[in-house]
Amino acid sequence: MTKIEKEILKFLVDGKAYSDTAIKKNFGINDEELKIIYENLKAESYLETYEEFEKREKLKKEEIIENSEKKGCSGCSSGGCGSSNSEKKPCPANKDNDNSKILVLTEKALMLNQEF
Numbered sequence: 047m048t049k050i051e052k053e054i055l056k057f058l059v060d061g062k063a064y065s066d067t068a069i070k071k072n073f074g075i076n077d078e079e080l081k082i083i084y085e086n087l088k089a090e091s092y093l094e095t096y097e098e099f100e101k102r103e104k105l106k107k108e109e110i111i112e113n114s115e116k117k118g119c120s121g122c123s124s125g126g127c128g129s130s131n132s133e134k135k136p137c138p139a140n141k142d143n144d145n146s147k148i149l150v151l152t153e154k155a156l157m158l159n160q161e162f
Contacts, residue, residue, distance in 0.1 A: 047090060050075070051083050055092055055155055084149060092155040096148035
């Protein structure tokens, strides 16, 4: 990982940036340079797409449900969440949103930040 990749990763983990524009401005880089940095950080498993994050989280929830004897929210697979069938609420995920450009920090990134 290059020095600027480490600095940008730390910047993201510290919550100092919420947009690509903020990152480019703070580090004096352009769109193409940032794209390459993101690709490198994804390749090294420090970032993942929102789609990958959602899949991983869904698997975690399914494991919890399978391993739990507790009744209650059974996730979106049952049509909604609530403490009883009569109280079902719609799932929070809105399928109309375009999340294709969202990147998520991985646990690996958070662990690395502790070393900085």
